[in-house]
Amino acid sequence: MEGLKILIIYSFLFCNIRTASTRDAISLGQSIREGETVVSASESFELGFFSPGKSKSRYLGIWFKKIATGTVTWVANRDAPLSDRSGVLSMSRRGNGTALVLLNSTNDVVWSSNIVSRAAQNPVAVLLESGNLVVKEKDGNDNDDPDHFLWQSFDYPSHTLLAGMKLGVNLVTGLNRLMSSWKSADDPARSEYTYGIDPSGVPQAMLKKGSTIRYRAGSWNGLHWTGMPQLQPNPVYTFEFVSNENEVFYRFKLINSSVPTMMVINTIGDVQRFTWMEHTKKWGLFARFSGTILDHCNIHSDSPDCECLEGFEPKSPGDWYMLDKSGGCGRKTPLNCKHGDGFLKLKTVKVPDTRYAQVDKNIILLECKELCSRNCSCTAYANSDVRGGGSGCLLWFHDLIDIKVLPEIGQDIYVRMAASELGKIERRKQQRKAKQVTIIITSILLATGVILLGAIVYIWKKKHRNYGKTDDRQELYSNEKGSSKEEMELPIFDWKTIVDATDNFSEENKLGEGGFGPVYKGMLIEGQEIAVKRLSKSSGQGVEEFKNEALLIAKLQHRNLVKLLGCCTQRDERVLVYEYLPNKSLDYFIFDTTRSKVLDWQNRCHIIGGIARGLLYLHHDSRLRIIHRDLKASNVLLDNEMNPKISDFGMARAFGLDQTEANTNRVVGTYGYMSPEYAIDGLFSVKSDVFSFGVLVLEIVSGKRNRGFYHADHRHNLLGHAWQLWIQDRPAELIDKSLYDSCSLSEAIRCIQVGLLCVQQIPEDRPNMLSVVLMLSGERSLPQPKQPGFFTERNLPESESSSSKQNLSSTNEISFSMLEAR
Numbered sequence: 029m030e031g032l033k034i035l036i037i038y039s040f041l042f043c044n045i046r047t048a049s050t051r052d053a054i055s056l057g058q059s060i061r062e063g064e065t066v067v068s069a070s071e072s073f074e075l076g077f078f079s080p081g082k083s084k085s086r087y088l089g090i091w092f093k094k095i096a097t098g099t100v101t102w103v104a105n106r107d108a109p110l111s112d113r114s115g116v117l118s119m120s121r122r123g124n125g126t127a128l129v130l131l132n133s134t135n136d137v138v139w140s141s142n143i144v145s146r147a148a149q150n151p152v153a154v155l156l157e158s159g160n161l162v163v164k165e166k167d168g169n170d171n172d173d174p175d176h177f178l179w180q181s182f183d184y185p186s187h188t189l190l191a192g193m194k195l196g197v198n199l200v201t202g203l204n205r206l207m208s209s210w211k212s213a214d215d216p217a218r219s220e221y222t223y224g225i226d227p228s229g230v231p232q233a234m235l236k237k238g239s240t241i242r243y244r245a246g247s248w249n250g251l252h253w254t255g256m257p258q259l260q261p262n263p264v265y266t267f268e269f270v271s272n273e274n275e276v277f278y279r280f281k282l283i284n285s286s287v288p289t290m291m292v293i294n295t296i297g298d299v300q301r302f303t304w305m306e307h308t309k310k311w312g313l314f315a316r317f318s319g320t321i322l323d324h325c326n327i328h329s330d331s332p333d334c335e336c337l338e339g340f341e342p343k344s345p346g347d348w349y350m351l352d353k354s355g356g357c358g359r360k361t362p363l364n365c366k367h368g369d370g371f372l373k374l375k376t377v378k379v380p381d382t383r384y385a386q387v388d389k390n391i392i393l394l395e396c397k398e399l400c401s402r403n404c405s406c407t408a409y410a411n412s413d414v415r416g417g418g419s420g421c422l423l424w425f426h427d428l429i430d431i432k433v434l435p436e437i438g439q440d441i442y443v444r445m446a447a448s449e450l451g452k453i454e455r456r457k458q459q460r461k462a463k464q465v466t467i468i469i470t471s472i473l474l475a476t477g478v479i480l481l482g483a484i485v486y487i488w489k490k491k492h493r494n495y496g497k498t499d500d501r502q503e504l505y506s507n508e509k510g511s512s513k514e515e516m517e518l519p520i521f522d523w524k525t526i527v528d529a530t531d532n533f534s535e536e537n538k539l540g541e542g543g544f545g546p547v548y549k550g551m552l553i554e555g556q557e558i559a560v561k562r563l564s565k566s567s568g569q570g571v572e573e574f575k576n577e578a579l580l581i582a583k584l585q586h587r588n589l590v591k592l593l594g595c596c597t598q599r600d601e602r603v604l605v606y607e608y609l610p611n612k613s614l615d616y617f618i619f620d621t622t623r624s625k626v627l628d629w630q631n632r633c634h635i636i637g638g639i640a641r642g643l644l645y646l647h648h649d650s651r652l653r654i655i656h657r658d659l660k661a662s663n664v665l666l667d668n669e670m671n672p673k674i675s676d677f678g679m680a681r682a683f684g685l686d687q688t689e690a691n692t693n694r695v696v697g698t699y700g701y702m703s704p705e706y707a708i709d710g711l712f713s714v715k716s717d718v719f720s721f722g723v724l725v726l727e728i729v730s731g732k733r734n735r736g737f738y739h740a741d742h743r744h745n746l747l748g749h750a751w752q753l754w755i756q757d758r759p760a761e762l763i764d765k766s767l768y769d770s771c772s773l774s775e776a777i778r779c780i781q782v783g784l785l786c787v788q789q790i791p792e793d794r795p796n797m798l799s800v801v802l803m804l805s806g807e808r809s810l811p812q813p814k815q816p817g818f819f820t821e822r823n824l825p826e827s828e829s830s831s832s833k834q835n836l837s838s839t840n841e842i843s844f845s846m847l848e849a850r
């Protein structure tokens with residue numbers, strides 16, 4: 029009795045410093061129960077009993093103690109919860125060995141570590157600084173060698189991978205260390221999502237749901253997973269991949285132990301990397317990839333819009349164009365091994381699934397090619413290690429599944445092709461080259477003609493000087509000079525053909541009114557449907573835009589840009605002929621309560637992605653750097669599969685590749701989509717298009733127009749509304765109600781975040797389209813957005829209000845040109 033009293037006083041006295049119930053080890057015969065914990069040496073981690081979230085069940089687990097108290101990293105009895113607070117963890121003899129066992133109130137074993145079969149003399153369980161609970165020989169000299177512990181929790185990961193933990197397989201014992209997600213925030217039981225290393229064939233990192241692959245990071249290429257080039261040396265952690273006959277694993281180590289980082293697989297199967305941020309005292313999300321989208325399809329590039337590689341075609345084209353791509357692609361020309369096949373080189377890809385591939389690390393690429401061409405069932409080869417210019421040999425013997433062309437760095441692969449197919453591909457290349465050569469010759473021959481034309485244009489220009497300022501024109505013509513050869517590639521339609529096709533521009537065929545004149549639907553005699561844009565004679569400035577558009581768009585080819593088929597001029601008539609897109613424009617759907625149901629979340633994601641890729645092409649990948657300057661919902665047309673196509677290049681400007689910003693006195697564009705620096709100062713750059721894109725993304729997700737947005741609580745426009753919701757941590761409220769059934773919340777929030785990043789006030793803060801595309805695909809972590817520009821309509825400059833009256837009242841936004849006195 030006396031002894032007990034003293035103990036209670038003792039614990040009272042010291043409870044502020046260290047509760048009497050913590051210990052640093054459990055020796056044989058000792059145990060801990062509710063209220064008692066085991067703490068690592070400098071109190072980084074703690075082991076004890078807890079209940080997650082709203083759950084009443086008790087679990088034995090490990091969590092961060094010093095920082096982020098309560099962040100659970102490991103759970104022992106995740107599949108066998110204790111129903112009350114009577115659990116006891118003890119170190120005891122089991123059979124002829126020793127084990128850590130967790131007993132419930134009826135003394136039944138709920139969980140136990142594997143029996144330590146070695147006749148341990150004095151086993152002791154200790155929680156290490158790394159968060160690893162280990163059983164080791166108390167006085168052993170193998171104390172901290174992870175390969176010599178009698179047992180360790182690091183061998184049985186829950187949903188968290190901490191620094192020093194191996195993710196992978198011990199090929200000798202068969203032990204597979206996988207991360208597996210909790211069922212819910214209240215239930216740490218194993219769910220179906222796992223992330224780990226699949227050792228079959230050439231080992232790959234894979235995110236699976238049950239046995240289905242959801243995401244394949246791919247094989248290790250010496251530097252990183254082939255599909256994850258963003259895994260780069262960084263200031264927070266180092267990483268390694270080991271693959272030998274005994275084991276295959278990935279592991280990372282902290283560079284500075286006071287800046288911890290961890291990987292977590294969450295309940296919806298997203299793998300996320302968090303790093304502790306001391307200044308905010310929070311875990312910052314630094315990278316993630318998703319298990320919610322099945323990112324795995326047959327021979328293709330640029331998933332999720334799978335495409336067949338050159339020389340391949342969809343096996344069942346009907347399904348393919350209905351977006352069911354599970355049938356995959358087949359060869360246009362079958363292989364013919366005896367008569368010699370060749371190889372087509374594909375650059376910067378994520379190499380295909382290697383579960384059935386073979387590797388030889390000791391040979392060079394030339395020997396690899398030799399091996400592959402000698403074996404008729406070999407379908408492709410590549411270097412297995414890309415370091416130092418490449419070494420080693422990977423060989424595929426099956427269908428090539430899940431090839432992805434990466435926007436940045438990737439590795440090269442050589443795909444087997446029938447010689448005749450290679451010939452065709454080569455011929456197409458040659459033709460493209462030959463065309464260029466003839467064009468050059470022709471253009472020399474026509475040089476005098478061009479000079480003459482120049483003179484005529486000059487005179488004509490003088491006559492029309494009163495339309496717009498000349499600086500715009502000069503820039504246009506200087507671009508024109510370098511590219512006059514392409515101009516000739518544009519097919520010229522006969523005036524009569526156009527008149528016949530549109531039934532002499534009849535009212536019935538009128539589709540609408542563009543910025544510079546009416547647009548008609550037409551049908552050529554061959555049955556092809558076309559859209560005909562007729563420049564209205566009254567619009568003087570339109571002549572400029574007409575030439576501009578014809579010149580620019582003729583040079584652009586991308587599936588997310590509307591295709592110009594040709595042009596036609598007759599006296600003072602000017603006509604552009606486009607492919608006809610039956611599904612009208614995006615604004616027709618998203619802003620209408622009934623029609624918006626047609627575009628479910630998948631469609632909208634696809635549309636956002638398509639617009640982003642179209643813009644990426646304009647900004648970075650086309651031969652000219654092109655700024656569209658009038659991106660908006662009504663300029664995004666939809667084809668019959670709801671693929672988005674950017675249209676209306678009347679205001680687009682070509683930049684030199686080294687030019688990043690320009691100034692104009694003539695501000696053209698549409699209010700609601702214009703960035704502040706452009707609307708106010710006439711400064712435009714790729715970042716002004718990014719702003720418009722951001723507005724468009726927020727409009728697509730919310731189904732509301734930025735301009736004319738009304739909310740009872742405030743006077744902000746859509747951007748301001750989105751921003752308010754964002755900073756109040758309620759972004760989900762922005763999502764269009766008609767999307768509730770089809771929407772993936774995490775994807776929608778990602779889109780909102782990308783949208784907000786794009787509309788940030790300062791152009792330099794906005795991401796470029798390359799980053800946007802990566803962010804949308806979930807392959808890049810997202811920074812926190814800063815305050816958007818123009819989030820209240822009222823901060824527009826005074827001068828514009830008069831010239832935009834028509835826009836204020838009109839719901840059908842019309843592009844305008846503004847001549848500003850400077």
Ligand SMILES: *[C@@H]1O[C@H](CO)[C@@H](O)[C@H](O)[C@H]1NC(C)=O
Binds near residue numbers: 146147
């Ligand atoms: C432990 O006992 C089992 C049988 O009970 C025996 O097969 C095994 O060899 C023993 N292991 C050691 C390490 O003594």
Ligand SMILES: *[C@@H]1O[C@H](CO)[C@@H](O)[C@H](O)[C@H]1NC(C)=O
Binds near residue numbers: 111132136
């Ligand atoms: C203890 O565990 C055993 C075996 O799992 C179970 O049958 C028993 O009901 C548990 N006792 C309590 C009080 O939960």
Ligand SMILES: *[C@@H]1O[C@H](CO)[C@@H](O)[C@H](O)[C@H]1NC(C)=O
Binds near residue numbers: 284285286287306
């Ligand atoms: C480790 O990080 C802490 C906190 O950010 C910092 O104070 C310390 O200087 C860093 N140590 C080293 C060696 O970089």
Ligand SMILES: *[C@@H]1O[C@H](CO)[C@@H](O)[C@H](O)[C@H]1NC(C)=O
Binds near residue numbers: 403404405406
């Ligand atoms: C081609 O390679 C496969 C896979 O290694 C092998 O099974 C087959 O025997 C080889 N064929 C020939 C003709 O060498």
